[in-house]
Amino acid sequence: MVTPAPQRLALPKYRRDPDGTHPPLDSPDYRSTRLRHPKQPLVLMPQRLTEVTGPLLGPGRLGEHDNDLTRGRDGEPQGQRIIVTGRLLDGDGRPVRNSLVEIWQANAGGRYRHIGDRWPAPLDPNFDGVGRTLTDDDGRYEFTTIKPGAYPWKNHDNAWRPAHIHFSVFGTAFTQRLVTQMYFPDDPLFAQDPIFNSVPDEKARQRMISRFDLDRTEEHWALAFQFDIVLRGREASVFEEEEDDDE
Numbered sequence: 001m002v003t004p005a006p007q008r009l010a011l012p013k014y015r016r017d018p019d020g021t022h023p024p025l026d027s028p029d030y031r032s033t034r035l036r037h038p039k040q041p042l043v044l045m046p047q048r049l050t051e052v053t054g055p056l057l058g059p060g061r062l063g064e065h066d067n068d069l070t071r072g073r074d075g076e077p078q079g080q081r082i083i084v085t086g087r088l089l090d091g092d093g094r095p096v097r098n099s100l101v102e103i104w105q106a107n108a109g110g111r112y113r114h115i116g117d118r119w120p121a122p123l124d125p126n127f128d129g130v131g132r133t134l135t136d137d138d139g140r141y142e143f144t145t146i147k148p149g150a151y152p153w154k155n156h157d158n159a160w161r162p163a164h165i166h167f168s169v170f171g172t173a174f175t176q177r178l179v180t181q182m183y184f185p186d187d188p189l190f191a192q193d194p195i196f197n198s199v200p201d202e203k204a205r206q207r208m209i210s211r212f213d214l215d216r217t218e219e220h221w222a223l224a225f226q227f228d229i230v231l232r233g234r235e236a237s238v239f240e241e242e243e244d245d246d247e
Contacts, residue, residue, distance in 0.1 A: 023238070029194035031155050061100075067133035069103075069145040077127035079108025079146040081222040084182070085213070087139040088169060091233030095139025100170040101229075102132040103143055110149030110163075119152055144222065150189055162189040162196065169229060178239045182227045183209045199238050208238050 023030075026037040065071045070081060084103075088096040106112050106129060109121035113129055127146060135141050148163045165182045183196065190196055199205045207230075216224035229237045 023195075023198035023200075023240075027194060027198035029156075030198050031194075033198075062132060062134065067131050067141075067143050069127065069129065069131045069143065071144075072128075073126035075126045077107070077146050078124050079127075079149075082145060082147045083216060083218065083222045083224040084143045084145060084165065084210070084227060085216055085224065086141060086227040086229060088135045088141065089139055089228060089230045091231060091236070093230075095135070095137070096231065097135055097137050097139060099135045099139075100132060101135060101141045102130070102168040102170075103145070103165050104130045104168075105145065105165045106148040106151055106163075108146050108149050110151030117151075121149070121151065147184070147223075155194060159192070160189050162187040162193050167227075167229065169231075178231070178237075180229065180237050180239050181208060182225075184225065185209055185212055204236075204238050207235070 025033060027033045070077050088099050088101065090096055104112075106117075107121075107124045107127045109124070111117055111119065111121040111123060113123060113127075129148075131143050131145065133141050133143065145165070148165060150160045150163050153159050153161055163184050167180050167182060169178045169180075170176060181195075183190070196205060196208065199208070210225040210227040213224040213226040216226070218224070231237070
């Protein structure tokens with residue numbers, strides 16, 4: 001009897017994104033990067049069995065209203081109610097199914113429910129600012145939330161962050177995670193924001209801006225914005241990721 005040869009684990013390989021798509025880890029205008037960017041060459045840690053398998057992020061881990069940030073409290077949150085929809089796509093435009101998408105954001109006054117956020121904007125007792133959902137078979141996700149406000153930060157003189165929503169996208173395990181930000185059209189603060197402008201490529205920066213979606217807007221209820229997330233390739237979304245200097 002011939003013993004079959006053991007099969008080797010097929011590890012994923014990813015295409016490289018175009019230069020200028022992602023911000024450099026050291027962006028001088030974004031002052032805190034001077035303190036936390038790596039000073040030594042990065043070491044590539046290959047994904048092995050532990051990284052490409054479980055724990056699975058399945059539907060049993062979600063609550064019924066986890067994708068509706070306007071519910072779950074005693075009253076209505078303050079601010080403009082919005083619906084945020086989009087698709088999660090791979091580099092070939094194919095849908096990424098059953099992927100965990102999480103968001104977090106400031107409230108309508110521009111304040112996070114976080115111990116470190118102490119600027120004098122009101123906290124909303126009916127808004128936590130966090131939500132999550134799974135993409136469907138077509139790679140679609142949907143959130144109902146409140147449009148966040150701008151907020152000040154201490155990066156430079158009279159510095160304000162444009163309104164934005166943070167997105168976190170997971171693969172099949174917690175080690176497979178990408179983080180990006182979604183902005184809103186025609187924000188007057190874009191020109192002076194060093195985080196938005198740390199992305200070298202102008203077209204890549206525009207992919208961080210959502211599109212107003214009148215067709216998806218619900219009458220007498222909520223405005224709608226569309227924001228697709230592309231994992232790789234020429235139309236890749238901008239992610240907060242480590243630089244890759246090999247090749």
